[in-house]
Amino acid sequence: xxxxxxxxxxxxxxxxxxxxxxxxxxxxxxxxxxxxxxxxxxxxxxxxxxxxxxxxxxxxxxxxxxxxxxxxxxxxxxxxxxxxxxxxxxxxxxxxxxxxxxxxxxxxxxxxxxxxxxxxxxxxxxxxxxxxxxxxxxxxxxxxxxxxxxxxxxxxxxxxxxxxxxxxxx
Amino acid sequence: xxxxxxxxxxxxxxxxxxxxxxxxxxxxxxxxxxxxxxxxxxxxxxxxxxxxxxxxxxxxxxxxxxxxxxxxxxxxxxxxxxxxxxxxxxxxxxxxxxxxxxxxxxxxxxxxxxxxxxxxxxxxxxxxxxxxxxxxxxxxxxxxxxxxxxxxxxxxxxxxxxxxxxxxxxxxxxxxxxxxxxxxxxxxxxxxxxxxxxxxxxxxxxxxxxxxxxxxxxxxxxxxxxxxxxxxxxxxxxxxxxxxxxxxxxxxxxxxxxxxxxxxxxxxxxxxxxxxxxxxxxxxxxxxxxxxxxxxxxxxxxxxxxxxxxxxxxxxxxxxxxxxxxxxxxxxxxxxxxxxxxxxxxxx
Numbered sequence: 001x002x003x004x005x006x007x008x009x010x011x012x013x014x015x016x017x018x019x020x021x022x023x024x025x026x027x028x029x030x031x032x033x034x035x036x037x038x039x040x041x042x043x044x045x046x047x048x049x050x051x052x053x054x055x056x057x058x059x060x061x062x063x064x065x066x067x068x069x070x071x072x073x074x075x076x077x078x079x080x081x082x083x084x085x086x087x088x089x090x091x092x093x094x095x096x097x098x099x100x101x102x103x104x105x106x107x108x109x110x111x112x113x114x115x116x117x118x119x120x121x122x123x124x125x126x127x128x129x130x131x132x133x134x135x136x137x138x139x140x141x142x143x144x145x146x147x148x149x150x151x152x153x154x155x156x157x158x159x160x161x162x163x164x165x166x167x168x169x170x
Numbered sequence: 171x172x173x174x175x176x177x178x179x180x181x182x183x184x185x186x187x188x189x190x191x192x193x194x195x196x197x198x199x200x201x202x203x204x205x206x207x208x209x210x211x212x213x214x215x216x217x218x219x220x221x222x223x224x225x226x227x228x229x230x231x232x233x234x235x236x237x238x239x240x241x242x243x244x245x246x247x248x249x250x251x252x253x254x255x256x257x258x259x260x261x262x263x264x265x266x267x268x269x270x271x272x273x274x275x276x277x278x279x280x281x282x283x284x285x286x287x288x289x290x291x292x293x294x295x296x297x298x299x300x301x302x303x304x305x306x307x308x309x310x311x312x313x314x315x316x317x318x319x320x321x322x323x324x325x326x327x328x329x330x331x332x333x334x335x336x337x338x339x340x341x342x343x344x345x346x347x348x349x350x351x352x353x354x355x356x357x358x359x360x361x362x363x364x365x366x367x368x369x370x371x372x373x374x375x376x377x378x379x380x381x382x383x384x385x386x387x388x389x390x391x392x393x394x395x396x397x398x399x400x401x402x403x404x405x406x407x408x409x410x411x412x413x414x415x416x417x418x419x420x421x422x423x424x425x426x427x428x429x430x431x432x433x434x435x436x437x438x439x440x441x442x443x444x445x446x447x448x449x450x451x452x453x454x455x456x457x458x459x460x461x462x463x464x465x466x467x468x469x470x471x472x473x474x475x476x477x478x479x480x481x482x483x484x485x486x487x488x489x490x491x492x493x494x495x496x497x498x499x500x501x502x503x504x505x506x507x508x509x510x511x512x513x514x515x516x517x518x
Binding site for chain 1: 249287289292295296299300303306307309310318322325326328329349
């Protein structure tokens with residue numbers, strides 16, 4: 001019973017995610033594409049929730065659907081970007097792109113089908129990353145150094161962005 | 171009846187009751203605001219409909235419902251219609267994780283909370299951060315310069331203050347060791363007023379950061395630049411009329427009530443009594459169940475009143491002051507508060 005419920009929710013939000021991703025590509029207006037991306041990210045959050053990664057799901061909504069996409073829409077509104085022109089696209093995309101995507105999809109399908117049994121029972125982090133405190137234990141105890149190094153990297157990126165955006169004093 | 175059916179029916183009943191009560195509270199908060207701001211400005215406020223104007227919300231609702239729904243010709247229709255729906259939905263959604271009273275179970279179902287999540291606090295933050303879209307999209311889709319300016323201001327303001335708001339809550343989470351709202355209240359329920367986070371938890375700075383940031387998040391005075399009447403006519407809802415306007419209006423007041431609930435839960439001990447164990451526990455089971463709700467409602471009412479009080483007495487910020495205050499004062503202060511809280515609770 002419970003399993004069926006999870007499966008139904010997974011199918012609904014998986015379909016929503018793919019529909020949002022397709023809509024993102026097909027829409028001609030940038031703001032519609034941005035909104036489709038929000039749908040994709042929020043349905044991804046629900047999928048995380050189904051996997052038992054509740055903190056990750058909440059962080060996905062707060063950081064991606066919330067903060068980052070607000071900045072996206074903010075920029076689109078500020079630039080007042082109009083509708084895109086529809087071109088036929090480059091020939092290279094047709095020649096390489098579609099076969100490439102088909103090959104990638106085939107490869108992924110093959111992998112998923114061949115290791116279906118172990119993946120079917122997968123838990124994020126092998127069942128140890130269930131609650132927020134588990135996650136923070138890993139992040140702040142076991143992987144403290146990589147975590148801090150990453151945060152310094154992001155700080156450097158922020159400083160670089162500020163330095164680039166600053167106007168030269170004349 | 172099967173347990174599943176009882177569970178579903180009781181859950182639906184809970185959702186229905188909470189939604190109706192919340193919407194009634196929204197309607198009467200509007201009346202309270204008009205009355206109190208009226209008194210602050212030396213006038214009476216609405217007094218004609220019903221005794222003391224108590225039926226005014228009903229008349230307002232009827233008026234907004236019957237007004238013509240004008241759709242300007244140059245708006246971008248899908249988003250113009252979607253925006254108020256997003257705003258109202260997000261405003262109503264976060265009340266779902268708020269516990270209103272002590273954990274009283276009836277057939278295995280918590281009577282005074284719709285859903286008890288162990289990421290309750292994060293859910294509220296997430297819903298708030300999605301709520302920005304309602305305002306941002308309404309301004310853009312209206313195709314009106316006032317609306318666009320209002321919504322640009324609001325997006326920038328809400329994104330900036332969300333940071334300080336989130337950081338201010340970390341101290342509370344450190345003390346409780348949990349993101350579940352019931353755990354956060356239980357930590358504060360031991361010694362009455364002395365164990366509330368705002369006093370005994372040494373989170374008084376965090377409380378004021380939260381309060382200020384929450385006022386900015388809900389676009390209320392003194393941070394109501396989003397709908398600054400003197401500059402932007404109506405701000406993001408300039409082009410809206412009838413029920414769509416009412417939805418924005420309801421969303422604003424529902425957000426106020428949610429902020430009141432969250433402030434109560436996180437800093438003022440939720441439903442716990444301020445007297446702790448000084449008062450003997452009542453024998454009657456009904457009073458035992460309803461007394462916590464009484465304390466909760468009193469505290470939330472205080473916060474809603476504070477909102478109105480602040481609106482009636484403070485002038486509006488200038489936009490650069492608002493941004494400077496948020497980034498240069500509130501965020502560093504919130505970070506310093508986290509360090510202090512961590513040092514206080516580290517020895518445990």
